[in-house]
Amino acid sequence: MLYALSENQKIVDAKQATRGKKYLCPGCKNRVTLRQGQAKVPHFAHQKFQCNVFSEGESKEHLHGKNILMKMAQQQYETVELEAYLSDLKQKPDLLINNKIALEFQCSPITVEKMVARSKGYEKKNLRYFWFLGQRHRLKRKMTQQIAQFLHWHPNLGFYLIYVDVERKKLSINYNIQMADFLDVKFRSYETSSFSGLKFLFNQKKLSNYYSLNIRQQSLQMQRLNIGNFKSTGVFRDMQRLTYENGLIFERMIPFLIQKHFAYPIFQQYHFVWLIKKITKQNANEALFQLPFVNLEKILLMFESENKIEYYNSNSRIKVGFDDTRN
Structure with missing residues (x-):
């Protein structure tokens, strides 16, 4: 300590x-x-x-990160306690601010179940809580469950993650995080040396919008879907079987599975897998990440509404639309 x-x-x-x-x-x-x-x-x-x-x-990163967070908190708040033990919960947040806010700096892997249990403990005590991430959870090219479980959504920023950069003694936030099948994750970044700087970003007018796929990216999706259809292994074989059982032909659906825009980072499997399961009235939620801090029902309704996604299954027909007029 x-x-x-x-x-x-x-x-x-x-x-x-x-x-x-x-x-x-x-x-x-x-x-x-x-x-x-x-x-x-x-x-x-x-x-x-x-x-x-x-x-x-503790790791060097965790020790340094707690110190950075404590100094930032002391600039703004009257009472800042390091690892204050909450005996009724048998928990000790990395920082407790004014007996109202709990901060956790997560450097090592943690299961969804353990993270949810900790968070519910804070909720039980009527504490606001925030999870800050270390380098192990840094978002690079692909989204994983270990990273996705920390995702939050904000109307101005879209999906975001907050990190402590112990080398530079700054907070960094990845926001407007989006995914598209077979492509690298896209996001914007912001850095600050204070909690007030973080608050400033959240108060900015809507900064999130959909990234468009260019012709090269759409061609790559088409190529990968055609190759997957030809090889007929893994998830492609599963989707071929599922579409066939529901009177559809996967190969004919490929042109409709090409994305015009990136999507929310909620799909643990491919976006097209979720879409096909939705069309065939299967449990499409199986294709999603576990996101304990996100109201998935609300997010999916919003996603489908914004993208004007419609589907029906009749004589192998599929209808998928995207609202290109969205601001």
Whole structure:
């Protein structure tokens, strides 16, 4: 941990602590040892046992990230507690602000179930909570479930993720995140050194809109769909079987499966898989990521409305439209 209590009950930063002095854990009040060296970040560690309140064995990134978040929070808020133990929940957020806001800095993998359980704990205590991400969850070319589970949606920003860049001591946000079949994820980025800078971005007039696919990207989709249809393996074979069982022919549907615009980053399988399952009245939600912080029912209704997606199954016909007049 980065901070401990001095003998006169003052919070002391490990960087400013003095060797030989007595320091106590802010949680369990037991003796801790100051560890300062060139290889590791200065920190305090328990002497003989594992404390149930504060965590040890943290990564350098996690230690630095908590410190960055704490300094940013102290610029704006009166009371900022590091790893304040919430005994009724048996949880300790990385930061607790004014006993109203919990901040979590997630660097390591975490299951959806565990993340939801933590979040529900904060909700039970009427705390607002925010998840900040480390480099392991950095969005690059493809969306994964480990990243998607942290997605939030905002009317001005669309889908977004917030990161702590410990090297540059900044917050970075990827927003207007969108996906298209067989293509890299697209998004915009913004950086700030304060929570007020983050608030400024969220208050900007609508910054999200759909990215269009160019001719080359649409040609790539057509090529990949035709190759998949020819090879007839994996998900393509499944879709061929599903369409055939419902009086459709997958090959004839390919021109209608080419996207004009990128879509919301909610499809764990391909967008065309979700669309075919929707057309054939299957459980299309199986093709979606688990997104605990997103109202998927509302998002899907909005997506279908904005894209004017219509489908019907009659003599192998399919109708899919896109509203090109959308602002």
